[in-house]
Amino acid sequence: MTLLFGGFFLLLLLGVPIAFSMIGVGLVYLSFEPRISMMVAPQQLVDSLDSFPLLAVPFFVLAGFLMNAAGVTGRLVAMARSLIGHIRGGLAHAMIMAGMLMAGVSGSGTADAAALGSVMIPAMKEDRYDAGFAVALSAAAGAIGPIIPPSIMLIIYGHLGNVSVGQLFLAGAIPGVLFGLFLMAVAYFTARAKGYGSDTARAPLRVMVRALRLGLLDLTLPVLVIGGIVAGAFTPTEAGAVAVVYVLLIGLLVYRTLNRRTIVFALRESIMVLGTVMLTIAAAGILQFALALMQAGALVTEFFAVLGGGALLFLLLTNVLLILLGCVLEVTAVLVLLTPILVPALAQFGIDPVQFGVIMTLNLAIGLLTPPVGLGMFVTCAIGNVSVERYVRAAWPMLLALLGLLVLVNLVPGLTLWLPGLAFE
Amino acid sequence: MIIDWAAMGLLVGLIVVTVIGVLDRFLLNLGLTWTEELARFLLVWTSFIAAVVAARHRQHFKVELLSRRFGRYGTQAIALLCLLASVTVCFYGVRLTLFFDSQTSPALGVPMSAVYASVPVSFALISFYLLRDLVRPRDDAARHSETLP
Numbered sequence: 001m002t003l004l005f006g007g008f009f010l011l012l013l014l015g016v017p018i019a020f021s022m023i024g025v026g027l028v029y030l031s032f033e034p035r036i037s038m039m040v041a042p043q044q045l046v047d048s049l050d051s052f053p054l055l056a057v058p059f060f061v062l063a064g065f066l067m068n069a070a071g072v073t074g075r076l077v078a079m080a081r082s083l084i085g086h087i088r089g090g091l092a093h094a095m096i097m098a099g100m101l102m103a104g105v106s107g108s109g110t111a112d113a114a115a116l117g118s119v120m121i122p123a124m125k126e127d128r129y130d131a132g133f134a135v136a137l138s139a140a141a142g143a144i145g146p147i148i149p150p151s152i153m154l155i156i157y158g159h160l161g162n163v164s165v166g167q168l169f170l171a172g173a174i175p176g177v178l179f180g181l182f183l184m185a186v187a188y189f190t191a192r193a194k195g196y197g198s199d200t201a202r203a204p205l206r207v208m209v210r211a212l213r214l215g216l217l218d219l220t221l222p223v224l225v226i227g228g229i230v231a232g233a234f235t236p237t238e239a240g241a242v243a244v245v246y247v248l249l250i251g252l253l254v255y256r257t258l259n260r261r262t263i264v265f266a267l268r269e270s271i272m273v274l275g276t277v278m279l280t281i282a283a284a285g286i287l288q289f290a291l292a293l294m295q296a297g298a299l300v301t302e303f304f305a306v307l308g309g310g311a312l313l314f315l316l317l318t319n320v321l322l323i324l325l326g327c328v329l330e331v332t333a334v335l336v337l338l339t340p341i342l343v344p345a346l347a348q349f350g351i352d353p354v355q356f357g358v359i360m361t362l363n364l365a366i367g368l369l370t371p372p373v374g375l376g377m378f379v380t381c382a383i384g385n386v387s388v389e390r391y392v393r394a395a396w397p398m399l400l401a402l403l404g405l406l407v408l409v410n411l412v413p414g415l416t417l418w419l420p421g422l423a424f425e
Numbered sequence: 426m427i428i429d430w431a432a433m434g435l436l437v438g439l440i441v442v443t444v445i446g447v448l449d450r451f452l453l454n455l456g457l458t459w460t461e462e463l464a465r466f467l468l469v470w471t472s473f474i475a476a477v478v479a480a481r482h483r484q485h486f487k488v489e490l491l492s493r494r495f496g497r498y499g500t501q502a503i504a505l506l507c508l509l510a511s512v513t514v515c516f517y518g519v520r521l522t523l524f525f526d527s528q529t530s531p532a533l534g535v536p537m538s539a540v541y542a543s544v545p546v547s548f549a550l551i552s553f554y555l556l557r558d559l560v561r562p563r564d565d566a567a568r569h570s571e572t573l574p
Contacts, residue, residue: 011506015495017485019476020507027513042518042544049469050540052461055443058436058471234447241443267433274436275479276486278472330486373488 001294004029008287018333019276019283026286033293041286048285049278052237053159059240060150061273063247064106065266068115070251070258072218076101077119079215086202089191091127092137093184095120099141100180103148104222105243108273109368113142113376117383125384129196135384136369136395139376140183140402143365146331148176149226150236150243153364156281156335157357160288161343165236166229168357170423171416173226175358175409179365182401190397217250230423277332284336297344304345311349315359315410318342322360326367327374334364355416359409366402369395428550432478435471439464462532466540473547480554504558511552518545 004025011021023041030038067073080097087093095116102112117138124134146153149169158165191197203211224246225239234242251258291297304314318338325334339360346353368376371388381391409415446460479485495502522545525537 012488014503015487015499016503016506017487019485020510023514024506024510027510038513038517039521039524042514042521042541045473045514045544046469046541049472050465051468052465055439055464055468058439058468059443062436062440237443238447238450241440241447244440245444264433267436268429271429271432271436271475271478272482272484274472275432275475275477276484279476279479280486282472282476328488333486 001291001296001299004287004290004294012329018330019279022280022283022287022336026283026290029290030286036293040289044285044289045282048288049282051159052235053155053165054281056150056155056165056237056240057152057277058270058274059237059244060106060152060155061108061111061277062266062270063240063243064102064108064111064145065269066244066247066251066258066263067102067105068111069262069266070247070255072105072247073098073102073115073119075211075215075218075255077116079211079219082203082208082211086200087188089187089197090200091120091124091129091197092133092187092191095124095137096141096144096180096183096187099144100148100177101219101222103145103176104226105150105247106145108152109143109145109365110375110379111142111269111273112145113139113368114379114383116141117380121380121384124197127197129191130194130394131384131386132390132394133190133194133196135380135386136391136398137183137187138384139369139374139380139391140395140398141180142380143368143376144176144179144183146361146365147172147179147358149173149229150240151361152277153331153335153361154357155236156332157339157360159281160284160336160339161353161357163343163353163357167354167420169226169229169236170420171354171358172361173419174415175362175405178405178408178415179362179402182405183398186397186401217254221246280330280332281336287337288340291341297341300341301345301348305348311351314345314349315351319359319363319406319410322363323366326364327370328372330373330375331364331367334367335360352413352417354420355409355413358416359406362402362406362409366399366406369399369402426481428474428481429478432471432474435467435474439467439471442467458532462530466530466533466535469540470543473543477547477550477554480551483558501559504555508552508555508559511548511555515545515548515552518542518548 007025008021011024012018027041030036030041076098077094080094081090084090084093084097099112099116106112117135120138121134125131149172151172154168154172155165157163158168221243225243228234228239229236307313343353346356368374371377371392377391381388442460442464446457446464449455449457449460522538522541525541528537529535530537
């Protein structure tokens with residue numbers, strides 16, 4: 001097992017793409033295992049994708065890109081601005097609120113961050129915000145995406161760990177809202193201390209109503225998706241297909257912001273994301289097969305049992321591991337590597353796999369925001385034309401607040417388990 | 426490129442089939458059994474063809490902390506390693522496809538080899554693009570942050 005992981009990380013460090021690193025070490029292992037046919041490799045590739053819950057991944061990826069192409073971002077920001085724009089740091093709060101609403105449709109944090117950043121960073125610079133702050137905040141507001149349902153990370157976790165995706169989605173709701181509130185608190189104090197933003201009068205009721213009416217159809221979608229899953233009307237996969245059709249309908253018929261060119265663009269972007277994400281999941285199938293033969297799950301469970309120390313030590317170690325790996329590895333890769341070996345160890349510590357799914361996702365969302373490889377960070381830095389150093393100087397209070405939230409979610413199971421308990425008991 | 430359009434077409438097909446399944450459950454009540462199976466099979470094909478597209482555009486996730494300093498030969502060595510893995514998968518994929526020739530799927534009744542064929546087809550195409558990277562390596566460090574996951 002050490003050899004397997006060692007070889008994998010060596011290849012990875014040398015710059016071999018993650019999927020090929022996993023396929024490579026898997027093939028080498030299989031060729032040294034005389035009991036097993038090499039045909040297992042292609043079979044595992046197919047079988048790990050042949051799953052109904054995983055179908056939700058392409059749907060929510062596409063729904064996110066279509067939503068951005070249809071101009072949902074602009075309407076949500078306008079709405080949020082009319083509602084809370086008068087608070088100190090108004091634009092910042094509006095961006096966070098829009099990020100939370102977008103998270104209810106799209107499943108990916110980086111796409112949300114890019115959409116928010118391109119709308120908000122120029123507006124915030126104009127309103128006397130520091131560019132580094134605007135960039136860091138748009139990355140962070142986008143990172144709410146994978147916590148608030150639907151979430152591609154939670155779908156992958158549920159698929160690999162055999163956990164109900166519907167329950168995971170509900171479990172993410174409260175931590176997701178807290179994520180937004182924590183960011184708003186940071187934005188409020190920073191804006192006050194540094195004098196960001198101009199004083200804005202409260203928007204008149206007439207303006208609020210108008211913005212709400214314009215955004216009403218956009219708001220319906222998260223309600224439809226999450227409500228439909230909670231009510232048991234459809235599975236997360238079906239909700240994904242419904243979301244795609246809904247965005248297409250309002251974009252084509254109501255707002256008329258979608259056309260052939262923008263739809264093809266959204267499809268193209270989705271294919272690029274899917275190609276990388278799905279191949280990583282498929283390739284992980286080979287690695288998992290090898291790990292299962294070595295009974296790696298049992299070894300890890302035993303390791304933690306020997307270590308003693310109980311649930312708290314386990315959580316501490318796994319959180320540190322997740323943060324570290326999340327800083328250097330792509331999110332999907334961390335998920336496919338760790339979910340199958342960590343989830344079996346949860347039972348002996350009495351940790352609910354639903355809670356642990358949200359813990360993992362939160363760790364990885366923070367990983368999106370940290371150097372050296374945080375993708376959310378890179379994307380927004382590129383949009384705002386800001387150096388990583390300047391980003392970090394503005395981002396650290398936000399990261400600190402999110403670490404606080406992470407500790408809370410670890411220690412208080414009710415934050416994640418209360419909602420799914422209500423809906424599924 | 427044809428392969429880009431094929432991937433997009435498969436994705437559209439995937440959505441259409443799933444929507445038919447949802448409509449059937451809520452409105453039509455025909456009790457269609459093939460939609461779920463077809464959707465899963467389409468997912469497999471879409472994913473692998475999309476992986477070919479990603480290989481064509483050199484988009485697969487990698488860690489570039491070290492490799493950026495390797496220069497031309499390093500990039501070629503990596504491409505060669507990937508090519509070896511890819512060709513091996515393709516070879517055993519062909520054998521697997523032939524192996525499942527006589528087995529048919531429960532709902533659609535199509536031979537399972539139609540599903541497993543996605544591996545040799547896609548990995549043959551991926552091998553082709555890796556070969557291109559090997560013969561004509563290009564510094565792709567500049568575009569590493571271009572797409573979103």
